[in-house]
Amino acid sequence: MPSLSEAIHKKYDKEGDVCIKFDLPVEIYVPKISPRKSIPSLLVLNDCDIDSAGDEHELDHLCQIVEELDLAQNKLEKWAEVFGILNHMPKLKFVNLSFNNLRSAIASVNTQTIFPYLRNLVLNNTQVDWKAVRTLLRLLPLEELHLSLNNYNCIDLDSTQYSNLKKVHFMGNPVTTWAEVCKLGLAFPELESLVLADCPLHSLDISSDRDTSLGGRTESESEPSQTFTSPHCCFTHVHFLNINNSLLTSWDDVERLGRFPALRQLRLQGCPLFEDFTEHERRQLLIARLPNIEMLNGGMFIGYEEREDAERAFIRHYMDKPESERPERYNELVGIHGELQPLVNVDLSPKKKVRVMFTCGEMTDIRCISVYQTVHELKQKLEPFSRISVSKMRLFYMDQDLKVVVGAQEMRYPTRKLYRYNISTGDEIVIESK
Template sequence: MPSLLEALEQKYGESSTESEGSEDEGISVAIFVPCKSPRTIVPSLLVLNDCDIATAGEKEALVAKCACVEELDLAKNKLKDWPEVFGILQQMPRLKFVNLSFNQLSTPLKNVEVDRNLRWQQLRNLVLNSTYIDWESVQRILDHLPGLEELHLSMNDYDNVNLCGEEGSCKCEKYDEKEESRCFCPKIDYKKKDKHSGIRKLHFTGNLVDNWKEVCKLGYAFPNLESLVLADCPIISLDIEDDAEAKCNRNYERSESECESGHAKESPHDSFRSLKFLNLNSTRLSTWDDIERLSKFPALHCIRVQGCPLWESNEYTEHERRQLLIARLPNVEILNGGGVIGSDEREDAERAFIRYYMEKPESDRPERYFELVAIHGKLDPLVNVDLRPEKRVKVTFTCGSNSEVRSVDVYRTMSDLKTKLEPFAGFSAAKMRLFYVDQDLRDIQGPEEMKYPHKQLYSYNIRSGDEIIIDSKKKIV
């Protein structure tokens, strides 16, 4: 497997400027040769995906070639050892972006000696998707990246979050084989652990975390987090209270709530005070309670929440679902990637929300219903106006001296009507001409010929009391 240096030389050529041309005599041509070959230094954006790179290569040559690299993409290579990764990064002091996705970097970093004073001050974006890096290694890497703003940890099969720098395993032993084991290990307080205040964006797509308590640990580790992507994570609920605990904070107020015992209780948004964007697409949220919990996030104004079990019911149309979401989320300005929610759309949604729940039993009405009633008042139900035409009308049919009143289906086509009138008219539909007479415009407009065979009667605005005159087509001699 090639080293990074070998992959560079394969892509950009050897650094040597020696000519390998033929020594045959020929016409002498003067060529300007620059002092330094253009291939000696690679571009600031270096992409070497899927090149089977496993090692760094000669350090001196890497320094000469890569000193100006600012963005490095080494996804889908064969990197496994962290010393090789650090060996590569150390030769690129100007790095701002690094992508190491799909390299098997699951070997713990704790066994690797790294200079504690080593820092990449300019590195802003680190992508570690599907590297299966353990949490302790993530913690150690972050300690070397004081300027990091965006971190990608998607598809790493995390089923918990441990950025505290301590072992999470329990070391308690059973007192007796018959006695159930009880854990007396001190609980880890994530609020007091190291914080990485520079990180603003975190991508956590496709991991196995299903408990919002674990997600909250990300918020405590990154207190200034503004964007969090949790798409395709099997998160069941945003409720952080255990079933065994008394739920003393059912309204999830934005201020710190307290239960009767006086102990402060966490809220789902407690660790996400700065969060502005949240992606919950394809999670397992299934209740409106979780949507209402989102309304308590103090800075949240943009959210994506599609593909959840909550939407699998056919109870709502897409338009109704959007209205119910907007009404429940007064803090959200952009929903599911659409445009900014205008004041008119929000008011329409809130009024529709009131009318939707005013028909439900009072026990089924959420708190948001009463909040909106206090704003808009109690609304009258919308009048159900049926604008469809009458299905059957009574029309006078006249053919010569014969006249007859019949009930006719207004959705019948002209060709079908002619066929039905053949016995009354005494001649075939092919020889028949029909004229429509509006009872109100009889003296002003006169008869209107009904020419189009596939046109339905209701398109003439036909009503009971109108007349249809039947005439025979004249033969042209």
């Protein structure tokens, strides 16, 4: 398997220059490859089977300007090789090591090594253990950390706080209790963005799982018990939260989200809680319960009119329910909008039958017809009256109020339903032969 230096040479090596000579004291050298093939600041070597750093002197020469490094889906297994790569990239800001098997321990790290610009580290599906994560957090000045798909069912970050970290991606890990999630907030007190999509969280109620989360053993076996006073006590700065595809089943959890002091953007879809509601109903009920949210599920900014409509719909949704089933938010919104009257159920669907006058030459007939039949079906019923076959029959619709202005409208489409012509009682249909 190739080393990083070998993979770089394979992708970026020049094949030499072509020298063009003229009968002049001038020589022009034309590169055989584009200048774009020189080592860029964004170095992407995905799925190249890289398993080691390679020649240190070459890396030192080649990688001085690299700022973003993507080594996802390679064969890296030893952290010594990873640091052997990073040590030669002094300007590095972003590293993606996803889908490398990095479950091995970080044996020893040169503490003299400094990565002053490295802010974003992606370790999705690397199976990196918590001890290694703690080492990386102490060593690197990270602001964003991706730990998705690592099969974590608990969080073991000891009592150290890492105030520089602002964003955590924790998707697809089998964490089930919010008390466990709170440990992320405890370790990262300045956290602003938290992604927990596809985590099987059953509730945000920390009291229901306190027995299993407080004082329970994790990977460290010696973690002290922790007490969380509320679901949001450790997330005072979080303004973006994604808990799509969780297992939430109670509206109480939605109201708990409404108490997160800084939360402004929320993604909450794919939960069992919403199975019995349409998309429009879900959005209205969520907006009404979450006065702090400004953007929901990636949609547009929630404006004043949309929020007012949602809050009024929320009141009407619960107004006929027993008082014991009304949430606290109901009384709050009644205090804002007052007691509302039920909406009048106006049926705007067309009448099923109308009385229409049919004229064929000198003959006239008034009939009650269904507007849900087609033009062809109407012609069939008019054959005995008009004595004109369906194939030769033409129908002209005349609106009693507009016939002077627009005249007659031919009903030329056999499969069109009559209600599409807005036929009403008192109108006229003229029958002619082709």
